[in-house]
Amino acid sequence: MKPKMSKGDKSHSLTQEKLEMFRFLEGWAEENMLTFLKRVEDSWQPQDFLPDASSKSFTDEVQDIKARAEGIPDECYVCLVGNMITEEALPTYQSLLNSFDGTRDETGVSMKSWARWTRSWTAEENRHGDLLNKYLYLTGRLNMKQIEKTIHYLISSGMDMKAESSPYLGFIYTSFQERATFISHGNTARLAKVHGDVTLAKICGTIAADEKRHEMAYTKVVEKLFNVDPNTTMVSLADMMRKRITMPAALLYDGQDHNLFNHYGAVAQRIGVYTTKDYGDILDFFLERWRVGEITGLSPEGREAQEYVCGLAERIRKLEERAHTRSMNKRSQMMPFSWIFNREVEV
Numbered sequence: 001m002k003p004k005m006s007k008g009d010k011s012h013s014l015t016q017e018k019l020e021m022f023r024f025l026e027g028w029a030e031e032n033m034l035t036f037l038k039r040v041e042d043s044w045q046p047q048d049f050l051p052d053a054s055s056k057s058f059t060d061e062v063q064d065i066k067a068r069a070e071g072i073p074d075e076c077y078v079c080l081v082g083n084m085i086t087e088e089a090l091p092t093y094q095s096l097l098n099s100f101d102g103t104r105d106e107t108g109v110s111m112k113s114w115a116r117w118t119r120s121w122t123a124e125e126n127r128h129g130d131l132l133n134k135y136l137y138l139t140g141r142l143n144m145k146q147i148e149k150t151i152h153y154l155i156s157s158g159m160d161m162k163a164e165s166s167p168y169l170g171f172i173y174t175s176f177q178e179r180a181t182f183i184s185h186g187n188t189a190r191l192a193k194v195h196g197d198v199t200l201a202k203i204c205g206t207i208a209a210d211e212k213r214h215e216m217a218y219t220k221v222v223e224k225l226f227n228v229d230p231n232t233t234m235v236s237l238a239d240m241m242r243k244r245i246t247m248p249a250a251l252l253y254d255g256q257d258h259n260l261f262n263h264y265g266a267v268a269q270r271i272g273v274y275t276t277k278d279y280g281d282i283l284d285f286f287l288e289r290w291r292v293g294e295i296t297g298l299s300p301e302g303r304e305a306q307e308y309v310c311g312l313a314e315r316i317r318k319l320e321e322r323a324h325t326r327s328m329n330k331r332s333q334m335m336p337f338s339w340i341f342n343r344e345v346e347v
């Protein structure tokens, strides 16, 4: 029996002709996408930011981390941990990239440029969760077992990217997501600095810079898709926006709080790590970057999609104003977070 799909689900929406096109674009990806990757020998590694466990000064350095950690409020830790857990679910994201028709790594060692990108992107991203996990562990402020359980649950649950195995939808999604993480890590960097932990600020800032570089690569791919196939790309952008870009950690659960993602999201919204305004701003940024409003020669379906996405940023902004007014009138509520030993944080 076939597994049941939810209403509106499609998979493998790419035609043979489009598959050919992605094959044809391999040379382009080699010259325009792979160039955004860094050589291993030139790359930072988590150990560059961590105390060396083999050195005599290790215990003193850990004490310094713990001392600095005292100055960071719990609400920041909720966001840092949520971001770290999102990074740690990397196996899910690599699996999804390898679900895209025409660009997946067919063998695990494929030398095709799309496949090489996916493996190297994963390797670069792998440092993010690794570094945040090790550093945050050393602060001594966190219930690591609860955090580890959350990661375990999240990877087991997966995520619904709604990309239908299509690289059009998929690369639009990854463009948004890289920019969202760039914003979010950039904001935790700023907060860490304000609260006196310069090392943590540097860590979050370094990760944010990676996200920016990845955003540039994915954005360039979508720009190319708009050039070679404006109709499908426009319709895919509208489709993705109608479905709304879901966050990778939407299925967050720690074994206690069934609404954990919303509670983490509310804290991120309140302290400005990632807000509904950012979502609208990201859309605006890409509409401008891909010159979506200026694309001509579209089919009626393409034009309808163009009209929809171009009017969407304004609609998001209105919704966001309403949500903001509602949240201003809402009585604040305290929520315990298991990640910080059930200490309570305002949501």
Ligand SMILES: [Fe+2]
Pocket (backbone or CB within 6 Å): 087, 125, 128, 181, 211
């Ligand atoms: Fe990342």
Ligand SMILES: [Fe+2]
Pocket (backbone or CB within 6 Å): 125, 177, 178, 181, 210, 211, 214
């Ligand atoms: Fe990323």
